[in-house]
Amino acid sequence: QVQLVQSGAEVKKPGASVKVSCKASGYTFTSYYVHWVRLAPGQGLEWMGVINPSDTSATYAQKFQGRVTMARDTSATTVYMALSSLRSEDTAVYYCARDRPILVGATPVFEYWGQGTLVIVSS
Amino acid sequence: QSVLTQPPSVSAAPGQKVTISCSGSSSNIGNNYVSWYQHLPGTAPKLLIYDNNKRPSGIPDRFSGSKSGTSATLGITGLHTGDEADYYCATWDSSLTAEVFGGGTKLTVL
Numbered sequence: 001q002v003q004l005v006q007s008g009a010e011v012k013k014p015g016a017s018v019k020v021s022c023k024a025s026g027y028t029f030t031s032y033y034v035h036w037v038r039l040a041p042g043q044g045l046e047w048m049g050v051i052n053p054s055d056t057s058a059t060y061a062q063k064f065q066g067r068v069t070m071a072r073d074t075s076a077t078t079v080y081m082a083l084s085s086l087r088s089e090d091t092a093v094y095y096c097a098r099d100r101p102i103l104v105g106a107t108p109v110f111e112y113w114g115q116g117t118l119v120i121v122s123s
Numbered sequence: 124q125s126v127l128t129q130p131p132s133v134s135a136a137p138g139q140k141v142t143i144s145c146s147g148s149s150s151n152i153g154n155n156y157v158s159w160y161q162h163l164p165g166t167a168p169k170l171l172i173y174d175n176n177k178r179p180s181g182i183p184d185r186f187s188g189s190k191s192g193t194s195a196t197l198g199i200t201g202l203h204t205g206d207e208a209d210y211y212c213a214t215w216d217s218s219l220t221a222e223v224f225g226g227g228t229k230l231t232v233l
Contacts, residue, residue, distance in 0.1 A: 006191055044209075044227040045162070045224040047213075047221060047222040047224065086163065100173075107217060109156075109173040110170060111173075113167035113169075
């Protein structure tokens, strides 16, 4: 069965960086986009970006451009999301989510989700 | 301020029906498929509806979706307390080149 297992909670100081991992199993890793979505306290879901594991190409939300990097390790079937220059507003639960099969022009559908990784940014 | 507009909250009695609206524009809902997600605190969001009105395997037919122009609607019938959650609409915005979510609607089953 499809599983996305994320790394554990992190506590970071303002200005630091964090790297969250998302290990995929149960499907062909390079055939599906993986997105990152976050949920901050009292806020709604927020899309951060997407990576194509087959060629590492990525698209980031304008809000995070310059601060976020998404990468993958094919041999480990793992996707990573790194966020730099952290501030208190980045305190949130970060989720990876698998899309449906890679198709040009298809609207994303988040079929499977990781369990979430809590990132706390505090001095 | 979210690109997609949802009511902050809705409520209904057990056994009743509720609808949740999601309003957008031609650059998002008007020209792309809509999905709906259910989020219970402490858990990962769950896909309820995709491509406007399709249900993934395992989602009961109490949940339905529709789209007209630049608006979409989620319907839930036969409400029970287990349906209390936050509900989000989502779609691709071709102008922003980004996935966008509604602000979320908190459903209370009275």
